[in-house]
Amino acid sequence: TVCPSEVARAVGEGDWRSRMEPVREAARRLVARGVLDIVQGGRVVDPSTVRGPIRLRLRS
Template identity: 65%
Template sequence: MKYCSAACRSHGVNATDQQLEATIVTLLQARAHDSTFCPSDAARAIGGEKWRDLMEPARRAARRMVARGELQITQGGIVVDPSTAKGAIRLRTPR
């Protein structure tokens, strides 16, 4: 497992984290190659009414996937370093 940071490594990866990563992959595959989506889409897909509790785990899942080269995180249409991104982010297939 490739982790995005020491904090991510100390947290570890549980079944919910794996489910979020799988959901992100499914969402990537369901969209056009040039489109983006919010990590909240993955959180909502598996969290139901408690999706807000899954926002940070969804962002961590996205950061792990970036570390493995599976996706990119953008802000304002520009690829950003996931370890320094603050605020709203979007996920997309690597280009």
């Protein structure tokens, strides 16, 4: 799994916080395509309602 902030930091140097929403949007698109799961506390969660820290996981 990976934290969305890790993805934002890996995309480029500088202000990673400004990249957080684009990373979340991309993650939601990948969930809709069946590529990723968004997990919280080890459980798959609904990306439209989740609050708090999440992790991204490739769907198996």
